Amino acid sequence: MRIFMDLWWYFKQEKWKYLIGIIFLMCSSLISMLPPYVVGVIVDAIRKRTLTPAVLGKWVVILAVAGVISYTAGFIWRQMIFGSSVRLARLLRDRLFHHFTKMSPGFFNKRRIGDLMAHSTNDILAVQDAAGEGILTLIDSISMGGMVIISMITLVSWKLTLIALIPMPFLAWATSYYASLLHKRFHKAQAAFSELNDKVQENIAGVRVIKAFGQEEAQKDMFRKQSADVVSKNIAVAKADALFDPTITFIVGMCYLLSLSFGAVFVVHGSMTIGQLTSFTLYLGQLIWPMLAFGLLFNIVERGRASYGRICKLLEIRPEIVDHKGALDFVPSGNVSFNINNLIYPKKTIPALKDIHFSLSQGQTLGVVGKTGSGKTTLLKLMLREFDCEDGDIQIGGLSIYDVKLAKLREAIGYVPQDHFLFSATIAENIAFAEPGASMKDIERVAKLANIHDDILEFEEGYDTVVGERGVTLSGGQKQRISIARALLINPEILILDDSLSAVDAHTEEAILQALKDNRDNKTTLISAHRLSAIQHADLILVLEDGQIVERGTHETLMANDNWYASMFRRQQLESLVEQGGVIYE
Template sequence: MRIFIDLWWFFKQERLKYSFGVIFLVFSSFLSMIPPYVVGILVDDIRTRSLTPLILGKWIVFLIIIGIIYYFTGYVWRQLIFGSSIILANQLRNDLYKHFTKLSPNFFQKRRIGDLMAHATNDINAVQGAAGEGILTLFDSITLGGMVIVTMSVFISWKLTLITLLPMPIMVILTMYYGSLLHKRFGKAQAAFSDLNDKVQENISGVRVIKAFGEEDAQIDMFRKASRDVVDKNIAVAKIDSLFDPTITFIVAFCYFLALIFGSVYVVGGSITLGGLTSFTLYLGQLVWPMLAFGFLFNIVERGSASYDRIRRLLAIKPEITDQEGASDQVPSGAVDFSIRSFRYPGSDSDALNDIHFKVEQGQTLGVVGKTGAGKTTLLRLLLREFDIQDGQISIGGTAIQAVTLDALRSAIGYVPQDHILFSATIAENIAFAKPDASQEEIERVAKLASIHEDILHFKEGYATVVGERGVTLSGGQKQRISIARALLADPELLIFDDSLSAVDARTEVSILHALKHERRNKTTLISAHRLSAVEHADLIIVLGEGQIIERGTHEELIQKEGWYAEMYAHQQLESLVSEGGAKA
């Protein structure tokens, strides 16, 4: 029953709905006590031949009125109790989603998407069941069962009631034992479902790679094993589930046996009437539901408790990156100053960056180049505060980025990542993601700047074309340019390109860079790239090697140094000439 204590905060929040729901439920239970009592009276009247049509008619009208009231009260308590449980599910789902948005990238690198989705679906449904059906079965089993027992004891025979209910403690002990087993097994079943969910999400997202490598059969086999594991663990749950009904049914049948044997003795002895025994057996029939409900209660609450434990563990994870106390909500602007003595990722034994010191004046363009793994993306992610620096700081306009709120910092930055994420929406909606109220003219203007406008017009639905999940219906270059257009529409103080021109041809790259230079005259742009032509025009270029700056300067200065940059530039120019020559040939 711990789940009810854990959810007490919600019961307090919705106390009026639950209070009135329980009141109407109790009243419904009271109304259900009346028909068996009336039947007993009618049986005795029939036995004594004192029943007249008028008396029968009055009792029938009375029972019809009771039935109508019972119908109304049943409708009301279902609306209040089950409606409240739906509110709980919605609140938990919103809390989870809000929590996800606050967690750092490090969290999502460790957790699987399928597992997080399972928390927001199956687990929340189980908790909803505890707050709805669980509350119903708790109060219904107690109130209806209590009323039935009191009525049987007071109005018929307390001795017969006591004898009939002797097997009840056995049922309580067994159902509690089943409930403890169910809690453990259901937790494992939910974890298995999370694994399966993650496998499905991963394979659907990577279906092109699976097909390209001809791994369909291998993946089908892996899915079959994961699915079998889910089945096995749910069968283990079902085996415990299946014990509840037979146990309760057997005990109820034994209670009936005791009632008939000893009830017959009492009727013969004159302790109770035949009508009283009839009413007693009808009440005993009504006691079947509270007994079953008691068994269901352990089933429901243990499922809900196991799922709520999983949800609470997730909500208990603290965001690694948060606003500092007293942080300003003013959007920063000005020169960007990097002063990083060292930085290493959480859990890593080696530094990702060392001795990084440079300054980019407002309105300038910075180029960041280097080998794969040199630290280019790390440098840009630190500016976004995806991770915090342990030794050093980054400042914008003389203000450390930790001194402003995350919302203010990220409002100043437009980011075009390596992995271009598009949503299952229209192209226009994807471009307007950061500015939902943008006009069609604004959307088309930035699309032209990103050299994607003409491509969009060739689509059948134009800007109303719906792209697939993560933009699977578009080419890599089209996704990159839509991402660039999205960032340009926000018109940020700082624009970050994290190797965001790699999938476009040289001519398109030149067009985009020319548009950027004209469009962002007084605003700062940071470009990370493998293709050096993307940073030729930059006011400052830094070359990273193993997390350190090994060269810095303008394009011309770096060429004259004849170091890594000059060597790589010459190599790429030769590749370009060979490619052009091959094309002409």
């Protein structure tokens, strides 16, 4: 019953609703003790030929009133207990979602989406059942079982009651053993379901890649194996679950056998009447549900315990990126300064960045280039505080980014990542994601700046076009430009473009960059790119290699130095000229 102790904080929070529910549940159980007694009285009256219409009518009216009261009590306790369990599920879902939003990228890199979804669905439903069905079966099995036994003792025969309950210790031992077995197996079944859930999500998201490489059959075979594993583990749970009912049925049968055998002896010897034996038999029938509920209780609570443990384990993980003590609550602006001595990722020995020192005046543009894996994205994400640098600092307007609240820091930055994520919503809603109240005039304005407005108008539904999950209906260049428009809508102090022009042609790239230059007066821009034409206009260009700055300067300076930058720029211009008839810029 550990799950009830774990959820005690919630039961205290909803104590009045649970208390009212339990009171009415016990009233309902108490009222159910009346019919067997009435039947016994009527049977004895029939045997003695003393039953009259008036007496029968009196008992019928009593039973009718009891039925109405039981119906009303049942309605109320269901509202109180089950309603509270639904609210618990909502609370846990809210906590999980809030927890997910606080976690850093490292958290999601280590955990699969399917597993997180399983926590948010199946595990929460199991906890909800424990707080609803679990409380019901606990209270009902104890209260009704206790009332039945008390009624059997006080209204019929205490001797026959003791005899009938002889098999009960075996039932207690068996159900305890089954519960332990169920807990272990259910935990494994939930883990297997998480893996299957993740596999399905991954395959749906990557269906185009699967089809492109002709791996449909291989993936289907892998899915069949994982699905079979889920079935196997759930069958193991079902086998443990299936042990409860036969055991309880056997115990009930033994109770009936003992009751009828010894009860018949008592009737023959005159210590019981036939009516009392009839009542006792009916009471014993009512004892079947508490016994079954007792077995069901272990099933529910062990499932809930396993799932709540999984949820708590997830909630116990602390965010890696948090506001520092005394962090200021305002949006920073001004000159940007990077002073990174050393940045080493956890469990790595080689620095991702080393000796990165430079400054930008407010309104200037920074270009960051280098080979794949040179540290460009790492450098830009440091400003967003997706991870923190302990050996170094970044300042905006002379103030460390670690001295500003995280929400305010990110409010100052418009970020366009390499992986352009669009939501399954309209184009207008995707552009207005960071500012949901934006007018269509503003949405269209930034769409024009991102050179995507004309493309949108060509769609049948224009800005009301639903782009599909992750923007599946759009080309790579269209997704990039919508992402840029989304960032521009908030008019950020600092705009970060992380290789965000790679999917557009040279002329579109030039138009976007010119629009940014004309419309972002006194606003700082940081651009990383593989195509050097995207950053040749920058006030400062950094060339990274193995996380270090190997060249720095303006485009003209770097071309004059005639090192990696100049060689790569000439090569790309030649490729552009040969492949697209592009114009060479110097």
